[in-house]
Amino acid sequence: xxxxxxxxxxxxxxxxxxxxxxxxxxxxxxxxxxxxxxxxxxxxxxxxxxxxxxxxxxxxxxxxxxxxxxxxxxxxxxxxxxxxxxxxxxxxxxxxxxxxxxxxxxxxxxxxxxxxxxxxxxxxxxxxxxxxxxxxxxxxxxxxxxxxxxxxxxxxxxxxxxxxxxxxxxxxxxxxxxxxxxxxxxxxxxxxxxxxxxxxxxxxxxxxxxx
Numbered sequence: 001x002x003x004x005x006x007x008x009x010x011x012x013x014x015x016x017x018x019x020x021x022x023x024x025x026x027x028x029x030x031x032x033x034x035x036x037x038x039x040x041x042x043x044x045x046x047x048x049x050x051x052x053x054x055x056x057x058x059x060x061x062x063x064x065x066x067x068x069x070x071x072x073x074x075x076x077x078x079x080x081x082x083x084x085x086x087x088x089x090x091x092x093x094x095x096x097x098x099x100x101x102x103x104x105x106x107x108x109x110x111x112x113x114x115x116x117x118x119x120x121x122x123x124x125x126x127x128x129x130x131x132x133x134x135x136x137x138x139x140x141x142x143x144x145x146x147x148x149x150x151x152x153x154x155x156x157x158x159x160x161x162x163x164x165x166x167x168x169x170x171x172x173x174x175x176x177x178x179x180x181x182x183x184x185x186x187x188x189x190x191x192x193x194x195x196x197x198x199x200x201x202x203x204x205x206x207x208x209x210x211x
Contacts, residue, residue: 013062017087023080024139026058029200030120033168034062036198036206037118040166041067044115047162048072052104052119052153055139057084059170060118061091070096072114074107077138104152113162120170121149146172150180157209158190167192167209174199177207184209 005020013031037049041063048070051060057073061084064071071093075081081101088097100107122139124132125146132140142148150171157167171177174197181194196208 012058014065015058015062015087015091017056017058017061018090019056019083021134022136023056023077023083024135026056029204030059030170031062032198032200033118033120033170033206034059034066036208037063037116037166037168038066040116040168041069044166045162045164047113047115048098050074050108050114050117050160052117052156053121053149054084054099055080055120057087057097057099059120061087061093061097063116063118064093064097065091069116071098073097073099074104075099075101076103077101080139104149104156108156108160113160113165115162115165117153117157117161117165117167119153119157119167121153123147123150123170123172123176142172146176147179150176151183154180154183154190154192154209158192161192161211163211165211166195169207169209171205171207173201173203173205177205180207180209 007020009018012026051073054073054075085099123142123146124140177197184192192209195210199205
């Protein structure tokens, strides 16, 4: 028997977003990441925004609409990537959004650079997943310590963030932000540094990193 999935819709800032139970449902607090990216956009170099671990695409798409920028989205899960493409079309942005359904580490080409990178990677330690039984494992499992995909996003940004650009990284609160900050401080050669942390609550925060 083929499983039936029910498409749902919700308001997310300037968007109406479609998704179903196979992808992570849009979290209202993540709109703060979109809005922060839009705040930075007038001061950023020309070029499209880049969203890593895009899911259904709402965070990057809202940022692109608010900033009036083109957008490249990377999402390894084909179901989520399909929703990202559909949501871009629903917003009238199909011609300005490119969705790459590829693994994070292989999705970008040598020499590509972006003035603003947005990432909301899976960041929960595997042992904490039972707290969120309704969420798809692929969308929230960050490995044993929660840092697997976080580290991958930092590595991609180190290769593809334009000079003077910004990475907005959503994390599991101030403790995980402190771990990322320590990684950056211990590896000055990658050219990234912590700039600001906006705390949503004990388990959610957005770290601004610059080149």
